[in-house]
Amino acid sequence: MNVHDPAAELRANVATPFEAAQAMPVSVYTSKDFLDLEQQHVFGASWLCAGRAESLKESGDYMTMEIAGEPIMVLRDRAGDLRAMSNVCRHRMSTLLEGRGHVRSIVCPYHAWTYNLDGALRGAPAMDLNQSFCKEATGLPQVRCVNWKGWIMVTLDPDLPEPAETLKEMDDLVGYLPMENYVETFREEHRWDTNWKILAENFMESYHLPVCHGGTIGGAVDLRRMTCPQGFSGFNFHHILKDDSIALSIAHRDNTALQGEDRYRTWLLAIYPSLMITLTPGYFWYLSLMPDGPGGVKILYGGGLSPDFIADADAEQHFTALKGLLDDVNDEDRGCTERVWKGMQSRHAVPGALSHLERPNYEFATWIASRLPG
The missing domain is CATH 2.102.10.10 (Rieske [2Fe-2S] iron-sulphur domain)
Incomplete structure (x- = not known):
């Protein structure tokens, strides 16, 4: 009888160079035994x-x-x-x-x-x-x-070394946007019917934006202009430049410290294993994920404003509109990620080749494999 070893399948998967890599094996999402390993060696041994x-x-x-x-x-x-x-x-x-x-x-x-x-x-x-x-x-x-x-x-x-040590490279990337001074204005808890890694991977790559988010933000995305740089040992990232169609996405008009493209840059930061942060000069939002069985994920969903916009008399009006957009985007992500989970139950479910825009997913898989015994 053929007995799957999801951990061994994952190690074999990430032994392939990124340029020829496949998505993670189905078993690492669907196996209860693999989730037990993750609980002990990933969630039980991480920040x-x-x-x-x-x-x-x-x-x-x-x-x-x-x-x-x-x-x-x-x-x-x-x-x-x-x-x-x-x-x-x-x-x-x-x-x-x-x-x-x-x-x-x-x-x-x-x-x-x-x-x-x-x-x-x-x-x-x-x-x-x-x-x-x-x-x-x-x-x-x-x-x-x-x-x-x-x-x-x-x-x-x-x-475990402290986050300031394991995530030290983040200062060089986004230190000019002091996250500690941003102020949370909403916090919600949700549960979706999908595996936690499917949702994490969905956040890490923007390859899905034109189609999955066709009703909201997808039309503003040009895949040909998008790059996914190599990440670091504790997190991966990519960034995009926004226009002024969403007022809070760009630096406040009174902010003279940010110059050039830094006034328009949005960062997508995936901190292993399960903290996903979108950071802009005007606002932030985040997802913190916890598995709830192989086919469920508990989501802490929150966000808020930068100090510049907290002090702006019109900020609440702007953020109300932004929160509506974020909720719509999340609803689209829920549909996409739950369909992936449903598809994984098929006997024909086989992982396909990764796009060059899915480098963060490959790095995420490599990190998970590195945490497992053997």
Whole structure:
């Protein structure tokens, strides 16, 4: 009997030079066993984005997430610092917080064990007769969390180099657009019926724009003028020049620091494994992806404005129009990526040759292969 080994198939796939490369094997999308490998060696050992730091403004503001099945809370503690911790009670292992919100302390919904915002156990009702109980030794385990350029990045790996090191090349590319000063104005959560890698690859390449986005932005794309430079070890990228048809896509009229084409340049940054950022002089939007089974992806979708436009009296009007466009583009992407997932269920599904405009997809596949054992 022929037994597929998706990891071996992927390694063989990326051993071919890019100029003769094929898309990733179907098995790396559809196999539950391969997803289990990804959860352990990709998501469980990478920096993942929980959202924007400015979305947790006050002490006690929190959000929750899961990394490879591990429940995590991220909050602003009483000192004003970002902190990530286990979202599991140290008593009977109930999850503690859900969604997003604000708390003065963390109270277990099962037996009311109560934790301070730094994770220390404050109170445990009716535990005084148990001689093995030690309140001081029963705090919530801490999880690594950093603010990288305004992004809340979390990892389960205690030894992973920080994003500032693994993504250092990004400063040379987009440092003139200080992401840490942009302000998030919306944040939504969605789930699509497709594999997380299909959506990541869709963001990484603009080859699909003329057709998939024929109803919105596709008409402004000239594939013959598009290039996809070689990426770096922690991310890939490409960029396009916009005209002034979308006011927020170009530098603000009062911005004198940006000159020439930098006033019109839009960057598409794919930070491995699953943070996708579109960055312009006027606005940004992003997707942060988490797998939900082989055929599902949970999506954190957000965006906002640069400091120039935050201060502009007309910015809200401009952004309302832009948000409508972004939503329409996302709806088109959903249709395209869900059709790819459906097509992968066919007995005739075979990966085809990659275009020169799909270099980021090849680099993404190479990165995933490098993370897997063997």
